[in-house]
Amino acid sequence: MNYSKFDVVVVGSGAAGLYGALCIPKGLKVALITKDMLNTGASDWAQGGIAAAISTDDSPQLHLEDTLKAGAGLCDRQAVEFLVENAADSIQSLVEMGVAFDRHQSQLSMTLEAAHSRPRVLHAADTTGRAIVATLAQQVLQRENIEVISQAFALKLWINEETGKCQGISVLKDHAITWIQASATILATGGAGQVFAQTTNPAVSTGDGVAIAWRSGAIIRDAEFVQFHPTALTVPGAPRFLISEAVRGEGAHLIDQQGRRFAFDYHPDGELAPRDVVSRAIFTHLAKTGESQVYLDLRPIEPEKIRYRFPNIIRVCQHWNVDLFTKPIPVTPAAHYWMGGIAVDTKNKTSISGLYAVGETASTGVHGANRLASNSLLECVVYASQLAKLEVDEEEKITPSETLTVTDNWVEHLELVNSIKNQLPDLMWHSAGICRTQVVLDSAIATVIEWRSQLLSLPLNQYVLNLLPQQAIEFNSVEAESQLKLYAETLNLLDIAYLILKSAAFRTESRGGHYRTDYPNTLAAWSKHTIIQGNNLSCVDI
Structure with a gap:
């Protein structure tokens, strides 16, 4: 595969990478590089859902206002407007591709999540990310113009020293390092949760795209902003499995060892306050009390509703001997999402010519200082859809040395x-x-x-x-x-x-x-x- 030449190289196979690859014009030859197998990224772990203002009592304007409020004054308004105004089309695209969102009768079901003013989060039980990624992966494998290169680790961008343009990337695969030439390189490697001891992210979330872009001179924006999800399962020996925001949206209570809903001590919205507020409330409360964890009590929710909405959470908790129907789930905060990343515009262009970034790898300005729940999958799809407009220059293939x-x-x-x-x-x-x-x-x-x-x-x-x-x-x-x-x-x-x-x-x-x-x-x-x-x-x- 030495010096294979493609029109476009996409690095990453989460929702942003897969959807982006599908949106690239079919006349272009695409390499999709993933460092593990398909369906191992954080998108596949996303539980809560994907936000979109598509109901009759909702509007893009309300979604805009909620996103700006959560972003604490650092959202780029134009980027958020672009997100919410294109949300409905993106949802329709996913439905047409075959994503099986939950429905109530014939209408798409929507739930309320923290800091949203309306129920606008679409879901597929409690494995929405998996439903989206599985559908997209199936579509990718059927595309003749897309070649999937799995278990390939991206090492370094290929930057033309004379022009400063990115013209490909080096990858480690099959006991060799190969340079892959491309007119456009798209980084969609997800987040970097593994830099923290407590994280809901999978093992592959090591910030590869941001790191290799920074080392090549790309502008990195707002790197200090990390979202710590308030409720990750805390059981000895268990991974920090995320207990979705949607659980609290459906009526679960956040309580301490005495059974008190302590979050109201810190914010009038209690457990439905923005994530950073709830995480800090837990952190502060644990420091005050000396306790090691708090609890998420699902017993206020009807059992049948729990079985319908959260089958995966039930299954994982049962595996770790937590019966959420009879006792609360022990939880603590964990690193969940990185708002910072490679600075891009609404066309996903970075500061390096020929280099693009989408998804959690990118900093679009949508999330500001704190991401609104379920806006991440939406950002992946809305921004990746702009790759349909990607235009690449025909470049002469560079002859390799020995x-x-x-x-x-x-x-x-x-x-x-x-x-x-x-x-x-x-x-x-x-x-x-x-x-x-x-x-x-x-x-x-x-x-x-x-x-x-x-x-x-x-x-x-x-x-x-x-x-x-x-x-x-x-x-x-x-x-x-x-x-x-x-x-x-x-x-x-x-x-x-x-x-x-x-x-x-x-x-x-x-x-x-x-x-x-x-x-x-x-x-x-x-x-x-x-x-x-x-x-x-x-x-x-x-």
């Missing part, structure tokens, strides 16, 4: 790499989690810089950061591919950590998903986006 055979085995360096990868999530959870302070942030930044310096001194680095587009590599060692992937993923996580920490230390206020105990107030002077390009940090007006 493939180099490498016999390296880096087993002696893995202890250091694993040590850094294992320590980083705890460092980030305690320094850049729900509550932050300057002293702790500065200490974490110094640690991350030191760890990064150690990684860059290792010989594996030459294949991740220093390989030239004229160089294709084959590895003789069976272990080399997994070793290099571990190294690259760890480097990506370190770079994501650096971006979050630097931005969090820079913003000396509290707003949305960014809360500073040493600067607890929201300041009008900080109604600005934070921007990182290379090591330069600045802010710009909205």
